[in-house]
Amino acid sequence: xxxxDLSVKLGPLTLRNPILTASGTFGYGEEYASFxxxxxxxxxxxxxxxxxPRPGNPGPRIAETCGGMLNSIGLAxxxxxxxxxxxxxxLKQLTCAVIVNVAGKTVEDFARVVAExxxxxxxxxxxxxxxxxxxxxxxxxxxxxxxxxxxxTRLARQETDRCLIVKLSPNVTSISEIAIxxxxxxxxxxxxxxxxxGMAVDIQTRRPKLATITGGLSGPAIKPIxxxxxxEVVRAVKIPVIGIGGIMHLHDVLEFLITGATAVQIGTAxxxxxxxxARLVTELEKYVEQHQIHKMNELIGSIQxxxx
Ligand SMILES: Cc1cc2nc3c(=O)[nH]c(=O)nc-3n(C[C@H](O)[C@H](O)[C@H](O)COP(=O)(O)O)c2cc1C
Numbered sequence: 001x002x003x004x005d006l007s008v009k010l011g012p013l014t015l016r017n018p019i020l021t022a023s024g025t026f027g028y029g030e031e032y033a034s035f036x037x038x039x040x041x042x043x044x045x046x047x048x049x050x051x052x053p054r055p056g057n058p059g060p061r062i063a064e065t066c067g068g069m070l071n072s073i074g075l076a077x078x079x080x081x082x083x084x085x086x087x088x089x090x091l092k093q094l095t096c097a098v099i100v101n102v103a104g105k106t107v108e109d110f111a112r113v114v115a116e117x118x119x120x121x122x123x124x125x126x127x128x129x130x131x132x133x134x135x136x137x138x139x140x141x142x143x144x145x146x147x148x149x150x151x152x153t154r155l156a157r158q159e160t161d162r163c164l165i166v167k168l169s170p171n172v173t174s175i176s177e178i179a180i181x182x183x184x185x186x187x188x189x190x191x192x193x194x195x196x197x198g199m200a201v202d203i204q205t206r207r208p209k210l211a212t213i214t215g216g217l218s219g220p221a222i223k224p225i226x227x228x229x230x231x232e233v234v235r236a237v238k239i240p241v242i243g244i245g246g247i248m249h250l251h252d253v254l255e256f257l258i259t260g261a262t263a264v265q266i267g268t269a270x271x272x273x274x275x276x277x278a279r280l281v282t283e284l285e286k287y288v289e290q291h292q293i294h295k296m297n298e299l300i301g302s303i304q305x306x307x308x
Pocket of ligand 1: 022024025047048071073075101129167193194195217218219220222245246247265266267268269
């Protein structure tokens, strides 16, 4: 029998397989533990953790749209102290990778959250969500500015040797410029992409469906954009890229891997199908056996670009 090795590397971190769950769609893991053994996953990425607790935005903050959903959760979370006391004990028992998604209002906040969690131990890496709207001094989006992205990454890098991932926004002029700035500041990997700005209107009330008017669009509608961004970023940097956006089926996972993503994250699909993470791992195992793929590198970046 063929023994396939599904493991992939993200800098210092080895994942047992390339399937991760995406931040904000999988709670702190425990919420999904009754659906399947979370250790089947390559890893999970927690909901954002910020320095102080955040209530998030007012409701309504979710709207269903054609091919996806809009959200304006606003990084609601328990804050780093409660994360360490209430959420980390469960996460510490897991054998899959545990990556903490970090949010901050200021450039320095990110490094402070990383430092506090490092002191507590028990996680395998950090994903910096640089898509927050404002910085202390100016109000420029972190993710749109290569210098701010580099500063956030550099400060966080000083606090940890564990896998440091920077999550990029597609709502920028040049995602590869931001990708290069994160790589040069010490990121081990990049997550591509976060949600796209979207809006929906209720035709009865003639009001926007979200209290914040616009929100983040996710789900199958964004997959072709995500694939194009992965394609662009993979060519711009040497570090691994994690593909995110609209994954619902195994063929979506394969599309990202073939385009060059080293791993993928499953987001909105967790709301539709809570056991999708484990199912995709099983389906990927079967696929690599059927296709006699011994290592994931035979698939990753195997896209054929020659003209037919
Ligand atoms: C309800 C919701 C909450 C989210 N919260 C976060 C978050 O806290 N941090 C973050 O980096 N991304 C967050 N995201 C973005 C997802 O992690 C992911 O990048 C995005 O949804 C695209 O993947 P998908 O199309 O598979 O959902 C959130 C997405 C949704 C739908």
